[in-house]
Amino acid sequence: MPFTQEPFYTTQYGKAYLGDAITYLRQIKRESVDLIITSPPFALKRKKEYGNVDATDYVPWFMDFAVEFRRILKDSGSLVIDIGGTWIKGQPTRSLYHFELVIALCRTLGFHLAQEFYWYNPSKLPSPAEWVTVRRVRVKDAINPIWWLSKTPDPKANNWKILKPYSDSMKKLLEDGYKAKLRPSGHDISENFSKDNQGAIPPNLLSLANTDSNSGYLRKCREYGIKPHPARFPHGLPEFFIKFLTDPGDLVVDPFAGSNITGEVAEQLERKWLAFELAEEYLEASKFRFQSLYEQSPLFNQQIENTQQRVVSDNEIDDDKRDEIALSQLTLLESRKKYKAKNSTQQKKNKHSQLSTDQDD
């Protein structure tokens, strides 16, 4: 992609860019993208640090992006939007903004609703607290709608690629044989139901607990004192749609990339990817997802220098306090050195294993 701006970083399959997605989207060639998958900022009542748009302004705000989405998608391409619901201020009733969005995308821009999905997070906090845990007049909101939209009525898709293991009772049925007959509903269950397809066709309810608390990304964020992106979807979500809707070598775009989980998953699945993100801190930390990148990060080296300077130069604090800080920072420095050493041996190991597999090939 010949963008006017340089990428923030580049990997084997992808590029991440810093800035407003709209400026980049406008430079992408028409009908060149296979999948746009994203989790835009939701219209939450309590605004987050990454910036939220109000429910009343949401559809017009999104439309500017959606026009470009439609232009850059191939006819076989899909647009997948993970969008959380929200509440009307001051009363226990739901906002309609995410429904209004999907209707506007179809009615105004001519997108097709290929299918609606729901992401169920069983370990979601019981919220909204006022209505769920204080007054107890609603139940916890643990579902995110995911709109799968397409540019034409027949986007590229193949559910053979996302079969899930058969349940125990289905395995038993396959062993014992299906009783072929007309069901009361009129559904004709034929002998064909006894065919073993090596896996079940998944439903449109994706059950994924979002409980990442100790991943490499989070540990490195903690280590370098960077605030992790507070709103990350689980890897399983982009993985499902990338496998379902694209082939290796296809192009996947995430215009609201955040900590760039989409890029990480696309890289693993050998799809080309483009990620756009407004906040430099989030994009910088997303380098932690790509081992080859993060040690080249100025953040990584600068933090170590800063720590060394601070230990010797800070005279404004009283003596006890300064000793305490110096000690904690020395410990921090030690742990970074250890981490760096451990990581470089790890990289050597990886290189070795890569070489040996190359030879095998």
Place this chain on the structure above:
DNA sequence: CTAATCATTCGATCCAGCTT
């Protein structure tokens, strides 16, 4: 005026340490 407090939840993952 702003800031703090209150109500509530449960599963995935990583890691260290132990057992087989």
Place this chain on the structure above:
DNA sequence: AAGCTGGATCGAATGATTAG
């Protein structure tokens, strides 16, 4: 060496009320 167990961790919360 491989497998298991248990501990630590943390999460796209909100609005009313009280304290400062």
